[in-house]
Amino acid sequence: MADEVKQRKIEHVNIALTQDVAAPQQANWSDVHLVHQALPEVDLEEIDTSVTFLGRRLRYPIFMSSLTGGHPDVLTINHNLARAAEHYDVALGVGSQRAAIVNPALTASYSIVRESAPNAFLIANIGAPQLIAQAQHTPFTLAQVQEAIRMIQANALAVHMNSLQEAVQPEGDRRAQGEVAALRRLTSQIELPVISKETGAGVSREQALLLRACGAAAIDIGGAGGSSMSAIEGARAQQQGLEQSQSIGNVFRDWGIATPISLIEAGIANLPLISTGGMRSGLDAARALALGATLVGFGLPFLQAASKGYDELRAVMDEIIAQLKVAMQLSGASTIAQLRSTDVVVTGQTHEWLTLRGFEDQLKGMAQRRWRQLLESGETQTQLYPPCVP
Numbered sequence: 001m002a003d004e005v006k007q008r009k010i011e012h013v014n015i016a017l018t019q020d021v022a023a024p025q026q027a028n029w030s031d032v033h034l035v036h037q038a039l040p041e042v043d044l045e046e047i048d049t050s051v052t053f054l055g056r057r058l059r060y061p062i063f064m065s066s067l068t069g070g071h072p073d074v075l076t077i078n079h080n081l082a083r084a085a086e087h088y089d090v091a092l093g094v095g096s097q098r099a100a101i102v103n104p105a106l107t108a109s110y111s112i113v114r115e116s117a118p119n120a121f122l123i124a125n126i127g128a129p130q131l132i133a134q135a136q137h138t139p140f141t142l143a144q145v146q147e148a149i150r151m152i153q154a155n156a157l158a159v160h161m162n163s164l165q166e167a168v169q170p171e172g173d174r175r176a177q178g179e180v181a182a183l184r185r186l187t188s189q190i191e192l193p194v195i196s197k198e199t200g201a202g203v204s205r206e207q208a209l210l211l212r213a214c215g216a217a218a219i220d221i222g223g224a225g226g227s228s229m230s231a232i233e234g235a236r237a238q239q240q241g242l243e244q245s246q247s248i249g250n251v252f253r254d255w256g257i258a259t260p261i262s263l264i265e266a267g268i269a270n271l272p273l274i275s276t277g278g279m280r281s282g283l284d285a286a287r288a289l290a291l292g293a294t295l296v297g298f299g300l301p302f303l304q305a306a307s308k309g310y311d312e313l314r315a316v317m318d319e320i321i322a323q324l325k326v327a328m329q330l331s332g333a334s335t336i337a338q339l340r341s342t343d344v345v346v347t348g349q350t351h352e353w354l355t356l357r358g359f360e361d362q363l364k365g366m367a368q369r370r371w372r373q374l375l376e377s378g379e380t381q382t383q384l385y386p387p388c389v390p
C-alpha cells in the first residue's frame with residue numbers, strides 16, 4: 001500500500017507534465033468581463049495587491065495549489081515552490097500527505113517546504129476519503145492528521161474532496177458515505193482552520209452551505225476548466241491497460257461546475273474562497289477576485305515552471321502579478337477591496353447557468369455596481385463629476 005501511494009504520486013506529476021490533462025469544455029473565463037475605465041485614476045506602480053486570508057496578511061492574493069510530495073523525485077519541485085512562496089509572501093499547499101503518513105520515510109519531500117519557507121502560509125493536505133473506512137484502509141486517526149500538520153508546521157489544513165478522481169482511479173476509494181460527519185468531527189477536534197478543497201469538479205451553493213455547517217473556515221472551490229484529475233487518472237488507467245477506468249476518465253474529463261460559476265454559487269456561504277481550476281493569467285485572477293475570491297489558486301502553471309527551475313517559476317509568478325496589476329488599473333482598482341467592488345459583467349453559458357440557478361439579481365448587481373452607486377448617491381451626475389472648468 002505504501003509503495004502504491006508513492007508510485008501514484010510520481011505518475012500524477014509525470015502525466016500532468018507530459019500529457020494534455022485539461023478540461024477544455026469548461027474553460028469559460030472569457031465569459032467574465034471587467035468593465036474598462038478609460039480614465040482609471042490609478043497609478044500602476046501604486047497598486048496594493050495585499051489581502052488578508054484566515055487572519056494572515058499576504059502580499060499577493062495567490063495560492064500555489066496543493067500539488068505534490070510523497071516521492072523523492074518531487075522534492076526539488078516542492079523546494080522551488082517553497083522558495084517562491086517565501087520570496088513573494090504567498091500561500092502554498094503541499095499535495096496529499098497520505099504517502100508520508102503511511103510511510104514516514106517520505107516525509108522529507110513535504111517537510112522541505114517549511115525548511116525553505118520559514119515564514120510562508122503553508123497548507124497541509126489530506127483527503128476526505130481517508131477520513132472514513134474504505135475497503136483497503138481504516139480511517140486516519142486524529143494523531144495521523146496532526147502528524148500531517150506538524151510535518152510542515154502548517155498554518156491551515158486542506159481536506160480535499162475528490163470523489164471524481166477516486167471513481168476513475170483503478171485502485172481508488174469508492175466509499176463516500178460518512179465524509180460529512182467525519183469532516184464535522186475533524187473541524188471540532190483541531191485548532192487550525194480547515195479549508196475544504198475540491199480538486200477540479202467545483203462546489204455548488206448547497207454544498208458550500210453544508211461545508212460551512214461542517215465547520216470549514218474557507219473553501220477552495222477547485223472548479224472545472226483546468227487540470228482534470230479524471231483525465232490524469234484516465235491516462236494512468238490507459239498505461240495499465242485498464243479499459244473501464246480509462247473510459248470513465250474520458251467521459252468525465254469535463255465533469256463538474258466551472259470555476260467562475262462555482263465561485264458565485266459558493267459565495268453564498270460567506271466564507272473566504274480560493275478560486276482554483278483553470279486560472280491561467282493575472283487577468284483570470286482579477287476576474288476571480290472581482291467575483292468574490294479572496295485567493296486565486298494556480299496548479300499546473302506553477303508545477304510546469306517549478307519542474308524546470310526556480311528562475312522559471314519566478315518568471316511565471318512575475319508575469320501573473322504584472323497582468324493582475326494591469327487588470328486592476330484598467331478596472332480603476334488600486335486595492336483588492338476596490339477590485340471586489342468594481343463592475344463585472346458575466347455573459348454566455350456562465351450567465352445562462354447562473355440565471356437558471358437563481359443568481360440573476362446578483363449578476364445584474366455586479367454588472368452595475370458603479371452605476372447604482374451614482375444613482376443611489378441621490379446626486380446628479382454633474383454634481384458628482386462636475387464639468388472641467390479651465
Ligand SMILES: Cc1cc2nc3c(=O)[nH]c(=O)nc-3n(C[C@H](O)[C@H](O)[C@H](O)COP(=O)(O)O)c2cc1C
Pocket residue numbers: 012013016065066067068094095096125158160197198199200222225226227276277278279297298299300301303
Ligand atoms: C499532478 C497533480 C497533483 C495533484 N495533487 C493534489 C493533491 O494531492 N491534493 C489536492 O488537494 N489537490 C491536488 N491537485 C489539484 C490541484 O491542487 C488543483 O486543484 C488543480 O491542479 C487545478 O488547478 P490548475 O487548473 O491550475 O492546474 C493536483 C493536481 C495535479 C495537476
